[in-house]
Amino acid sequence: MTEATHRTEPPAAEPAGYDPSSIERKWQARWEQQGTNNTDLTGGVRPFYALMMFPYPSAEGLHVGNLFAFTGNDIYGRFQRLQGHTVFEPLGFDAFGIHSENYALKVGIHPEQLIPRNIDNFRRQLKRAGLMVDWHHELSTTDPRYYKWTQWIFLELYKRGLAYKKRAAVNWCPNDKTVLANEQVIAGACERCGAQVEQRFLEQWFFRITEYAGRLLQNLDWIDWSESTKTAQRNWIGRSQGAEITFRVQDYWEFAGAATVAQTSTSEMTAQPVDIRVFTTRPDTIFGATYLVLAPEHPLVDVLTTDQQREEVDVYRANAAKQDIVSRKVNREKTGVFTGSFAINPATDAPIPIWIADYVLMEYGTGAIMAVPGHDERDFEFAKVFGLPIVYVVAARHPGAGTAAHVDSQNRDEHPPLEEPYTETEHAHLVHSAQFTGLSVEEALPAITAWLAEHGHAKSIMNYRLHDWCISRQRYWGPPIPIIYCERCGTVPVPEQDLPVELPYVENFKPDDTGISPLARVKSWYAVSCPACGAAARRETDVSDTFLDSAWYFLRYPSTHFDDRPFDPALTERWLPVNSYIGGNEHAVLHLLYSRFVTMVLHDAGHLPFEEPFTKFRAHGMIIREGAKMSKSRGNVVNPDEYIERWGADTFRTYLMFLGPYEEGGDFRDQSITGVRRFLDRLWTSALEVRRDGSGSPEVLRKLHQTIRKVTEDLPRLQYNTAVAAMMEYMKVLRARERTPHIDEVLPLVQLISPFAPHIAEELWERFGHDRSVFDAGWPSFDPALAAEELMTLAVQVNGKLRGTVQVPRDTGQEGALSAALAQPAVSRFVPGAPKKVIFVPGRLLNLLV
């Protein structure tokens, strides 16, 4: 497998520079022995928590994408340390979950044996990469000392009514034999194995995240996160402002008579008025609502269906139930059935038919809609299929032709000739809408809502697309949900002192297609006595979602040494919220949203003094390889071990940061690493041959201070590629004209490179006679006076065309610049007389208009 990554076998010959393997081994041992990377959590000054997304320890080992993420974070953390912060950079392992379990099944080794092995391999690789990680605070989500508190969090939510159980249609993967979250279903297929997903009904535990939708959305306005991540969360939460409108079902017997069907059995029910609530974002189009549609699962469907329509409705509902959730969403051909009943449009008082159709989803809004085929594409399609009336109540105002006259005439027609719905809202006006005719959509929206509300038919409402979070998994490799079912007491939470509910060792943990967790086969484990009454009871046999494990791990890191509390209040106060979090945007919605939710709940429960866990979040980009996506099947996956072996961790790290803008990602090219290695080799050579007598050249020192400024500005902005480029540029100046560099010219460069290439920096720092780590030496400051150029170069344009450049003293004004420019023949030959106008941009250019 790994051989495939050697596309072009690189030259085996050793470059003439430094020897990374001995230096890196030496310093990694030294850091460990001297505790260089350990954080003084109680005594340090200016605490800075630099968090990276913990990896799931796959058997394949560390992915280069992980290292790209971690290195970027490490540089940020090291830079903060060099700026005088006490930096905490912990790392752990997200080792529960389907990934690990499926792999264990595949290779036939129990995850209890497999996971520690993988973790050891990961830790080895991570240490080799030279990260400033404090390994004393390592954690694994599979450790009972950790998941005890994952279960505790579940109970906290349960206590607050935020965890509940309901029978729900779930996505079922027939191959992995498990329920999938909607997010794990990609285009109707399981995101892991690609199998077609089906629908099943199971009792599931949910977290009421929808209750927090408003806050989760609102806080996005002030947290310092990548804009792309915030946008993704906003879309995911999906707020829409609209109205809930009530339609009264038309008196039953009146309809029954007309339909000549005897309805004696249900006639009593119709004595009670039946109301249907619909959600709409376009209450202004109510005059065009020509029918209602309910989701097939809507509870009112039974009541509304007439005997005559019963059979057809039942068949349709049965079909809808059989279909999996996903294909129901993917299949866009409109189908539906008439219930036989009518409702009254509260705006027009006209009776309109009530249909059921699977394009209306029970999970969103009220599970019912008013259909306005004239102004909604889905309703339009549906109306076309079933020949339902299409009424246009909004039209563009045509210049000159008066108000939508053509629409008026067309509406008199039985079959409106317009072949599409009119969905514009801008520059659109109402027609056929009684007293509202002529209003713009913008004006009509509040007016009609208010008018309906006055008569008790509507209220303004906010709707969210976000669904509650289904956290049960019918799987083995996760923390058992700490609930006990007792026949007498019902659902009983496991008392806190009985936590953790340990996951038992189960030899055969393979899920089967009963939809029941493997734990349900272990009677010795699930048969317990009720904690409340002592009667025979049964444990919940589902485990919780991996995303719950990862929704709070950052709270645990500082407190890993406590067993009697999930997170110590004093340490939490001191270290949280996280100062800087860097990770991939693939977690923009799930992990990051769930973490925010859990933090908010814990805050509301009085456990945390803050409600947002990550003050600052930045999404890094993706790395591709030689222009193509990396994948196992392509055989083009970068194995970090091989590259670190060949080039050294310092070179590898620096190259990863140099190959493209960190927040956008880049293209990993084997050939290009050479350049970074050459740069470090030159640094090494220059450092070893420095002279200590005399002083550095002013010209070189000027460039040095400009470089210090550039790197100091770039690092906090994560602009690592240009920071490296700036140091390379300085290297050129340093080594120009075969001069021997002075120690004052090199020493600060060693500090500047140290976040990128920590080992070589430590080695050189030591060779320069320091006995403490370069990471305790602070950051070089730049002197603006030293960095300033005496001369400035002005671009000289004539009529906007570049005709030359001119070097003038820094404080030269327009007059001086002009005469200097005109002194150049290359310029003056284009300037016949006095320029008509002169544009002077200090420090930039001079543009002469002639």
Add this chain to the structure above:
RNA sequence: GCCCGGGUGGCGGAAUUGGUAGACGCAGGGGACUCAAAAUCCCCCGACAGGCGACUGUCUUGCGGGUUCGAGUCCCGCCCUGGGCACCA
């Protein structure tokens, strides 16, 4: 369909946010060193046209318009591409 990114030399990518387009690096060419090769060091390197010549001119940031003294950068209309969401009323 909707929402975000992104289109710059042979390649990866820079560009002070409207001011000398192509920094830095790779690859390539030439030279020095060497018996030779590798490594190392130095020089050249967007395209086209003219000249023996250190040069001179023209063009050039996906396409078409516009604003401006000046546009890779701003505005309008397209094309291509990567990612996310998708019957959400």
